Amino acid sequence: MSKALPRSEENRFEEKIWIQNRVKLVTPANNTLFLLHDLKKEVLYLYNFIDDKQIETVEEVQLLWTGKSSKTSESKDDSEEKATGKPRVFIEWCQPTSGKYHYFDIFACVQHVQRPYLSIKDLTGDLKPHFDESAYKNIFCVCIRCNDFFLNKKANALDTMLSPDDTLILSPIRSIGMEGEHSANKKGHKTKENEDDNIEIGSNSFAGSQLLYTNFTDMGTYNGHKLYLGGSPSLQFVKTHEISFLLNCRVDKNPADIVKLCQKGELLFDVATWKYRAHDNYFEAYQKIDDIVERIHQELAIGHAFIHCLAGAHRSPFITGCYLAKYAGMKDKGSHAIYRHMQHLRAIVQPLGYNHNIDLYIDFLNGKIPKKMFCITSSNNREQYFFKNKSFQLTVCLLIQLEHVNWNLRKMKLLRFYLQVVLFLLKTVEEKAQLIID
Incomplete structure (x- = not known):
């Protein structure tokens, strides 16, 4: 039980x-x-x-x-x-x-x-x-x-x-990882018995309760060395697999005794905070991701690299997916194919909205994101509006929030209607505004 x-x-x-x-x-x-x-x-x-x-x-x-x-x-x-x-x-x-x-x-x-x-x-x-x-x-x-x-x-x-x-x-998704750590299948791949089990695309649950996984997965060899993806590293893992570089996608640093074993140390990159702040300037945000990807590629020329978060299911796969897009010939295939590839190797990987971010990173690589592009996300999390003008971004953000205020008075309802008209005009008039719907 x-x-x-x-x-x-x-x-x-x-x-x-x-x-x-x-x-x-x-x-x-x-x-x-x-x-x-x-x-x-x-x-x-x-x-x-x-x-x-x-x-x-x-x-x-x-x-x-x-x-x-x-x-x-x-x-x-x-x-x-x-x-x-x-x-x-x-x-x-x-x-x-x-x-x-x-x-x-x-x-x-x-x-x-x-x-x-x-x-x-x-x-x-x-x-x-x-x-x-x-x-x-x-x-x-x-x-x-x-x-x-x-x-x-x-x-x-x-x-x-x-x-x-x-x-x-522990969350259901981490439970599977911990169960795998204490059980068989040390390679971190699917076993023959559970090869056809399916993931339920939720943030914490799975359809196949028999799936057992280790805390790390070999994602392949790039630039001369192996790239690993997984959850928080252990001393034994870092020693056994001779990890040279750690990319930590959490907020917390790894324990000093683990970092000391890595020749090139640890790079801390808080993916969750990056995601919240990426809307301020998309070009700068994805330039940062590109810098991270370049750092991984450089470190792989020296030794084995490990990209991790807490469970190795959401944040670290996003960075891994960006790396695969640029250096594994998957840029033209899109985020769907990239996530399918990662799930084939590590079944607990889930998009959790980061698939949109990988697609935007691919747009960045293809030169489709202008240097000045701002974004706001609608309050139902289903629409994103991109604007070149920062003032448009702030105005639309305010109007979208006001749409969900409980207007009781008749005058307030008229004001709300007026604001909705303004929002419609802003969305229509703004040049090159893009609408992305899940």
């Missing part, structure tokens, strides 16, 4: 992985539950392990989790302390827009939504994560389609947020 990974000096908290869409967990009150991931409904249900029955009320979750009923008289401060008390059970979930991983306290989330289950939408948009994988305490803003203009999120390092008593449920 689930598998607990061994603890180590490096990883003191307990990690658990999903097996056949289920994971077993123990509450602070020492009750055993299991979490069921319903792929069709996109819901996470809690079940009582003893009688295998779904938990139907928040009160029952409260009782099984803390050992006390929610009706028990206690102060608000005590209640909040219990919600965040130790030991805690966190669930890791991949965000569908960037491939970044966020972490949620399951019991605190259940209390917040006031229902005994969590929907995937809760974890990918509606709930604020307790922390994410970033190592820095920075605050960044992300445009959202609610009435608010921005959503602020704080980022903190994973190791500093979890105690030895805590439990972390």
